[in-house]
Amino acid sequence: MSDAALISNPNEEWVLPSRGIVGMACLILAEASIFVIFVVAYIFYMGKSLTGPTPKEVLTLPIFTSICLLSSSLTVHAAVSALSRSKRHLCSLWLAATVLLGGIFLAGTAHEWYDLIYNHGLTISTNLFGTTFYSLVGLHATHVLIGLIMLSLALWFSLRGQMTHEHTEKLEVLSLYWHFVDGVWVIVFLVVYVLGR
């Protein structure tokens, strides 16, 4: 038999969404639902600790590191658009800036935790605040770390000249993840440092 019946309009263009972006959107949805549960647990246990220290006593607003993290969303976006215009050196530069800003954020978290553990005696097992604080902020920091590793890899390829215009979409997928991580920080910041303090 002929397969003429199967063909509708052979000339009609058939474009589908990029699978990378769809896949990343799915991953973000799944990750978001994990974060929601940790945020709910945080809010649910707010003010229910049986012993101190309380958030008010020990937490300080991480303004500077938050600004760093959020601005790294802009720099990663700049890196993608540089690559899409085939400006490879510019792309490397923006990627390096992103990694640097993300690194500052992580260092800030490390410093905060050090201070909490050694100067205020707050650990994950101290009270409900410690339990929910370290797990929520730690989960987010883990995501930052994973993102930083991926971005550093991208930077490495970019510096070696192995990243070209064709990789724009891949870098864009990675940047989506990074935007997500930054977006989550806005929520975590509001819940932990504003609402919960």
Place this chain on the structure above:
Amino acid sequence: MMATQTPPNEVYDAGASKPHRPLWLEVLHGWVTTVDHKKIGLMYIGYSLIFLVVAGFEALLMRIQLAIPNNHFVSPQVFNGLFTVHGTTMVFFVGMPILFGFGNYLIPLMIGARDMAFPRLNAFSFWISAFGGLLLYYSYIGGSGLYGAGSAPDVGWFAYAPLTSRVFSPGHSTDYWTLAVLLSGIGTIGTALNIVATTISMRCPGMKMSRLPLLVWLYLVTSCMTFIAVGPLTAAQIMLMLDRYAGSHFFDTQAGGSAVLWMHFFWIFGHPEVYILVLPAFAFANEIIPVFSRKAIFGYPAMVAASVGIGFISMGVWAHHMFTVGLGPGANTFFVLATMIISVPTGIKIFNWLATLWGGKIHFTVSMMFAIGFLFQFLIAGLTGIMLSVAPLDWQLGNSYFVVAHFHYVLVGAILFMLFSAFYYWYPKVTGRMLSERLGKWHFWLFVIGFHLTFDFMHIPGLLGMPRRIYTYEADRGWMIWNMIVSSGAAVQAVATLLFVFNMVWSYFKGAVAGADPWDAWTLEWSTTSPPPSYNFAQTPTVASRRPLWDLKHPEDPDSNYETEQSLPRTRQEENL
């Protein structure tokens, strides 16, 4: 007929390699390293079937224990382990992987794609889930660490706090349970992601969303639900691990933690999960019932809308598993109503299937018989579900054998029946041979009898107040005869299942040769050879309607004349074979 398939000799370079029997090791290597969606799908199915037999065996042990009062066939500790491992296995290592196995195998074929969107992620997802299953059973050996063998997780499949804390569950068996579920969740999310990306981004030309086979639509909905449902489970398992190993207090009531919070988190996963399991069964029904009624499915758009509706509503009903906790009148009312509303889209589906059957020329193949069994049994199970969703009734029936009967009615009577139906329907495509219809009829009737003996009568001890998860009972409770019947039905089902396994093996060697399209069906998987070549389609197919093979077989009256963008009502007389 085989429009999308060039004969193999045009594709292979005939002189390149002389045929030789591959060594066992080569075959094994081929399967372990494969990224082909069909092989991965089959590995999923094979692995679930093994676990189905294992968990079925556990069920038999429990039924032997409960058949007569004051029995000591197994010890109480072993019994607790049995129902925990049975439930966990059936949900995470039978139900999920077997459904994803079918999805993996069928979706690319049905949408005219060469493979899934991310083949390597696909292999990763399979192996990580498989590893999870092994971990669960490894706890039988390693659950007590160095202190001795023979301990299994015994906290129930929903593992309520604070029983899971280290004080009440020492040793490592609970940790193996946690890890097993966590890993299976990661694999599940990976596969669901793959299914969504494949469906959105890999469709062949002309396969618009409005022309997707309903099976693919339902897998799309199930996969989207998976992200939202499995995420919370993963989060809860991480919290549990932190509690057990890092000394945190999420579910530690002594430090102000809440045991009810765990219940919420678990059922936020748990209820959508039951719909994640049942939607693929609906998906099979949507393909199989029309083909054996010789009619196009009734109400395609309503079917899609109902599935999406179920997806959304099922996210907001979880606390009907918690009526006995005492949530207060406001929450109780909300969850009663939400639960009842879900029967509306479910009812729409049932009516659509009935309307598809109505006036059709029904072919009573074994596959169709299982599908019809599914319809009736799913209806009854839905009705007992509505009974349980009435909070005051649930206060009476909650945690009794009535609940066990309700959910086994769905899981066995609906999902497993539809799985059997799917096996009889697609086995010819996968192996190139038909399953024996004669053995199949025996399988069907024995299974129906066994099923109804077990699960119809299981409602009664529940109504008489027999709690679930008890190890044994006194003779004077009036539960004895019912338990005896329930247990004997289990034996009948076991025999029927063995018959099915035998049929699968026998037909593989001796079954009638199937050909590409034994059922005269309409979706793209039947346009390629049975079994399909590793590249699926030699030429990428192009479609113009929901039933591309109908169009191909009836060029004088193609579906595309009737399915317009606005989906005008169909006016043509359906096929009269």
